[in-house]
Amino acid sequence: MDVGLALPQFDFSIPGERPLRWQTACDWAQRAEGLGFGSVWLADHLFWDLERYGGPEGTYDVYDPLAGLAALARLTTQVRLGLLVTSVPLRPPSVLAKALSTLDVVSGGRLIAGLGAGNYAPELDAAGVGLEPPRTRLERLEEAIDVLDGLFAGGPFTYHGRHYRTRNARCLPRPVQRPRPAIWVGGKGDRLLDLCARRADGWNTAWAWTFDDYRQRLAVLDRACERAGRDPDTITLSVGLYTLVGEDEADLRRRFERLRDRTPGGILGDTTLEEWRTGRLVGTVDEVAEQLARWQQLGVHSLIASAAAVPFAIVDDDAVDLVAAACSLVPR
Secondary structure, eight states: OEEEEEOOOBTTSSTTOSSOOHHHHHHHHHHHHHTTOSEEEEOOOSOEESGGGTOOSSEEOBOOHHHHHHHHHTTOSSSEEEESOEEGGGSOHHHHHHHHHHHHHHTTSOEEEEEEOOOOHHHHHHTTOOOOOHHHHHHHHHHHHHHHHHHHTOOOEEEEOSSOEEEEEOOOSOOSSSSOOEEEEEOOSHHHHHHHHHHOSEEEEEEOOOHHHHHHHHHHHHHHHHHHTOOGGGSEEEEEEEEEEESSHHHHHHHHHHHHHHSOTTSSTTOOHHHHHTTSEEEEHHHHHHHHHHHHHTTEEEEEEEOSSSSSOOOOTTHHHHHHHHHTTSOO
């Protein structure tokens, strides 16, 4: 199982560092590669807030993931470079195809193209596109996959969809990966899983999941694959989880208190360590190794760690080292 790292990318990502320095993201990407992580990930937002997690009002700035991953491609050599996930309403697919193809070329074929329907109304309003109904956004997502599929072959490609059209469009140079970079979709709803079964290479969902809840969603995906005439084993399964690892139980409790101190107010509230364990990758090194093995047994191919109480953040300098130590104990 590949274990990846959600990189610090937002102005809330590193306690005490606002604005976030780009060099910080670079350092963590190189460190993750050196520790043996299989992938590093950036999100696609124009800005973000912490109110959705119970945090304070206000928005936080963020680095663009397409430009960011291109820069990281020159600083790393082995880790896969992933988007978790590209917001289709913000990225016309015929233009996105060019950017993703270039990313795959400059990284030597290391791109994972995550796509999402987009659901953050403030940024969509700010961009002038607005938040459309869920069904419309899923239609756009499916058509975006059609367009990427067609253009990754180089073109000329003509497409007439309800939402997107191309005419003799080209996308050269082509991606390095053949037949094309993997296209994952992110979400958890029934209609999203149905789309995944019919059109995508992988499925990601994040950031808090119990084994039982995830197993129930897998059953929905399996039924969607049956309707589509597809083998579920051909879909790459990916889960993102908030992560906290301690050397032992006492260290874990100290780290949880530090997590509480370094997390913006309102997000953890009165949550106890026992409560925080549920649905997250939390425990001693040995315990986390056991949890990783259980996720692997469920068929998860890629687990993405966010070493904080919010996505794409890291609260402790050595937190990722302990994640790597737990990974080393998981049977391959």
